Amino acid sequence: MSDSGNVLFTVKVDALGHVISRPNRFLLLADVELPDGTVYRNEKVHVHDPGRLKEILYPGNVVQLRKADREGRRTSWDLVSGKVGGKWVLVNSSYHRYIAESILSSPFSPVGRFSSLRAEVRAGASRLDFHLTVEDGKVHYVEVKGCTLSRDGRALFPDAPTTRGTRHLRELIRLKEEGCESDVLVLVLAPDTECFIPNAKCDPEFARAFRDAVLAGVNVHPVALEFDGMNVSYGRVLPLCVHSEDI
Structure with a gap:
């Protein structure tokens, strides 16, 4: 039996991204699109999950991003989730x-x-x-x-x-x-x-x-x-x- 009506946690999402590449375990490069349509090219995104995530972080796939809440970071965004088979998968x-x-x-x-x-x-x-x-x-x-x-x-x-x-x-x-x-x-x-x-x-x-x-x-x-x-x-x-x- 599913208890899917029970919300455990709510995630804040600020933008969508389109994956370009993953230079290392903790860094993703993506084109970022804000809700108002503004696009930032080749933005640096921090990946919290050290797994390979090959089924999610491949070039062209859509991801959800959150704006970094600390100034001075090398990365401007945090990775939240990515699409798999039309569904969002949380990867943070x-x-x-x-x-x-x-x-x-x-x-x-x-x-x-x-x-x-x-x-x-x-x-x-x-x-x-x-x-x-x-x-x-x-x-x-x-x-x-x-x-x-x-x-x-x-x-x-x-x-x-x-x-x-x-x-x-x-x-x-x-x-x-x-x-x-x-x-x-x-x-x-x-x-x-x-x-x-x-x-x-x-x-x-x-x-x-x-x-x-x-x-x-x-x-x-x-x-x-x-x-x-x-x-x-x-x-x-x-x-x-x-x-x-x-x-």
């Missing part, structure tokens, strides 16, 4: 924390109601996104991942190798073994997905750590989200893909 990872916190604070939180929440907490050699104490007294460590890639209805993470993501999973396994609850909250931003699976072809080490985490009892919550170009809404919890050659 700086929003993930706020979307995740909204989910955790909502009636459909996968961990239940909490009495305390702390963000950006140290755990061993890592820093995890959230530490929660829920009403039954259990402590949950929650790590958030954003998923923008899908193929044949399967949401895939990551779309680029991530040693940091693998380290987070190993830390969650350790915490689970010590008696805490460990959770991975996957924000599935790719549209039209039916299930979630680690992208073993892209990052086999992450896929192995993911499998080990599931076997160790780490909770995985892939939440399908809907983005209409302005509002991020809750969709539904996806199952893990089964009977796949990638797991």
Whole structure:
């Protein structure tokens, strides 16, 4: 069942862009069109998501942009989203924390109601996104991942190798073994997905750590989200893909 009427987060968009190129992970060049029709050529856009995003950031594709709110930056704009199959896909990872916190604070939180929440907490050699104490007294460590890639209805993470993501999973396994609850909250931003699976072809080490985490009892919550170009809404919890050659 979908709860798509539940808005979690609203995004401010100032302009549209047409992709020219992506010189490096964090820089996009685009022609920018303001709502009044004014066009700025070859503008520098900051990309918050370090993933490859090849299905989104290709020459000619349309993207949404937000004007940089800090003077003196090398880039004048922040990338918000891009079109995939006629739908907007949010690709700004700086929003993930706020979307995740909204989910955790909502009636459909996968961990239940909490009495305390702390963000950006140290755990061993890592820093995890959230530490929660829920009403039954259990402590949950929650790590958030954003998923923008899908193929044949399967949401895939990551779309680029991530040693940091693998380290987070190993830390969650350790915490689970010590008696805490460990959770991975996957924000599935790719549209039209039916299930979630680690992208073993892209990052086999992450896929192995993911499998080990599931076997160790780490909770995985892939939440399908809907983005209409302005509002991020809750969709539904996806199952893990089964009977796949990638797991």
